[in-house]
Amino acid sequence: MEFLLYCYERRAVILLAGLRHVEVSLIAVLLSVLIAVPLGILITRYRRMAHVVVNSANIGQTVPSLAILGMVIPVLGIGLKPAVFALVLRGVLPIINNTYSGIVNVDRSVIEAGRGMGMKGREILTMVELPLAFPVIMAGIRTATVLSISVATLAALIGAGGLGDLIFQGIVMADRDLLLSGSIPTALLAIGADLLLGGVERRLRKGAVQEAF
Amino acid sequence: MSILAYFVKSANLILKLTLEHITITVIAVSVSTVIGVAIGILITRYRRAAMSVIGVSGIIYTIPSLALFGMLIPFIGIGIKPALIALILYSQLALIRNTYVGITTIDPSIREAGRGMGMSPWQFLRMVELPVALPVIMAGIRTAAVMNIGTATIAAYIGAGGLGWLIFRGIASVHTEQILAGALPVTMLAIGVDYFFVLLERALTPSGLRR
Numbered sequence: 001m002e003f004l005l006y007c008y009e010r011r012a013v014i015l016l017a018g019l020r021h022v023e024v025s026l027i028a029v030l031l032s033v034l035i036a037v038p039l040g041i042l043i044t045r046y047r048r049m050a051h052v053v054v055n056s057a058n059i060g061q062t063v064p065s066l067a068i069l070g071m072v073i074p075v076l077g078i079g080l081k082p083a084v085f086a087l088v089l090r091g092v093l094p095i096i097n098n099t100y101s102g103i104v105n106v107d108r109s110v111i112e113a114g115r116g117m118g119m120k121g122r123e124i125l126t127m128v129e130l131p132l133a134f135p136v137i138m139a140g141i142r143t144a145t146v147l148s149i150s151v152a153t154l155a156a157l158i159g160a161g162g163l164g165d166l167i168f169q170g171i172v173m174a175d176r177d178l179l180l181s182g183s184i185p186t187a188l189l190a191i192g193a194d195l196l197l198g199g200v201e202r203r204l205r206k207g208a209v210q211e212a213f
Numbered sequence: 214m215s216i217l218a219y220f221v222k223s224a225n226l227i228l229k230l231t232l233e234h235i236t237i238t239v240i241a242v243s244v245s246t247v248i249g250v251a252i253g254i255l256i257t258r259y260r261r262a263a264m265s266v267i268g269v270s271g272i273i274y275t276i277p278s279l280a281l282f283g284m285l286i287p288f289i290g291i292g293i294k295p296a297l298i299a300l301i302l303y304s305q306l307a308l309i310r311n312t313y314v315g316i317t318t319i320d321p322s323i324r325e326a327g328r329g330m331g332m333s334p335w336q337f338l339r340m341v342e343l344p345v346a347l348p349v350i351m352a353g354i355r356t357a358a359v360m361n362i363g364t365a366t367i368a369a370y371i372g373a374g375g376l377g378w379l380i381f382r383g384i385a386s387v388h389t390e391q392i393l394a395g396a397l398p399v400t401m402l403a404i405g406v407d408y409f410f411v412l413l414e415r416a417l418t419p420s421g422l423r424r
Contacts, residue, residue, distance in 0.1 A: 062359045067366065183283030
């Protein structure tokens with residue numbers, strides 16, 4: 001109860017930090033999609049390259065987020081830009097993997113049918129492969145979004161702001177209310193984003209199946 | 214100072230923190246495996262509970278690690294205890310889900326063969342289900358181990374020790390060499406552990422199931 005009162009008094013600070021958090025994560029996810037989806041499509045055309053890219057992406061995903069953040073600083077310094085850069089480095093990998101596997105796993109016979117209707121390479125991509133692979137790509141975007149929200153809390157450390165600011169300050173000052181006023185909204189944000197995109201993904205899956213028949 | 218010189222100068226510290234990091238990870242992975250595999254087996258027996266158990270572990274998994282630490286500190290304080298609890302909570306999704314999927318996707322003909330030999334449920338679990346599901350369970354342990362190395366880095370901020378300490382210190386004091394002295398070893402540790410589990414998975418796949 002006391003905590004709720006505390007949150008109410010500090011609502012402006014918490015809201016501002018929350019909005020900043022959403023802003024940083026959203027920019028990072030959008031950039032990740034813009035980079036990763038074309039790259040994922042490209043490697044389905046050059047299968048030999050695909051092996052190298054997918055394997056590197058898998059290894060890249062094992063690198064701890066804090067290490068990525070740390071390694072970005074010597075190169076780009078601190079502030080919003082290096083923070084977004086670190087988030088994008090994290091975010092592109094699941095989207096590349098899912099774009100690739102989504103397209104590669106499209107039923108060959110459906111592509112053949114498209115060819116038989118006289119579709120060219122580009123038409124097959126935009127009218128057959130991408131629509132059918134879209135639910136899988138969306139799952140990758142969902143993973144990237146949750147990751148971005150998580151890494152964005154750490155990015156507060158290098159001056160990107162967001163809810164991580166409140167958590168770090170709360171830990172250092174051993175201030176329970178401050179700590180929780182950062183942690184709980186962050187957790188809700190991540191869970192909310194995951195549920196929302198999970199819902200979108202399910203709808204897309206249903207839609208993709210219905211369209212195919 | 215060059216990075217190499219810093220590495221040589223602080224070799225002892227880096228080694229000590231690396232060992233701390235490995236210790237936290239090993240404890241967390243061992244405890245998580247016991248809990249996660251047990252829950253995973255249990256929900257193959259109570260299928261109705263399976264989706265909700267996996268769903269709850271999935272929700273915990275999405276909580277950003279710094280936020281989970283933040284929510285644990287008011288109740289458990291700082292140090293290695295909240296760090297271990299967080300790591301164990303995070304690992305549950307990978308372990309429970311993989312154990313469940315590993316056991317429930319066993320070929321029905323293998324099941325029939327076991328039943329036909331008159332095995333008791335306990336024998337069946339020990340001699341059929343677990344060995345056949347082992348590669349999938351191992352994949353879950355691998356995911357958990359790699360994830361724990363990453364989350365343990367962040368746990369340094371709440372006093373759990375490990376290589377994250379150098380990264381946080383380095384960032385706070387704008388000390389590039391110190392950041393890298395934490396970031397590079399922890400990256401190699403994560404990649405190394407991942408590769409170790411790839412080899413282990415291969416070695417543990419029953420020869421009859423190898424492709």
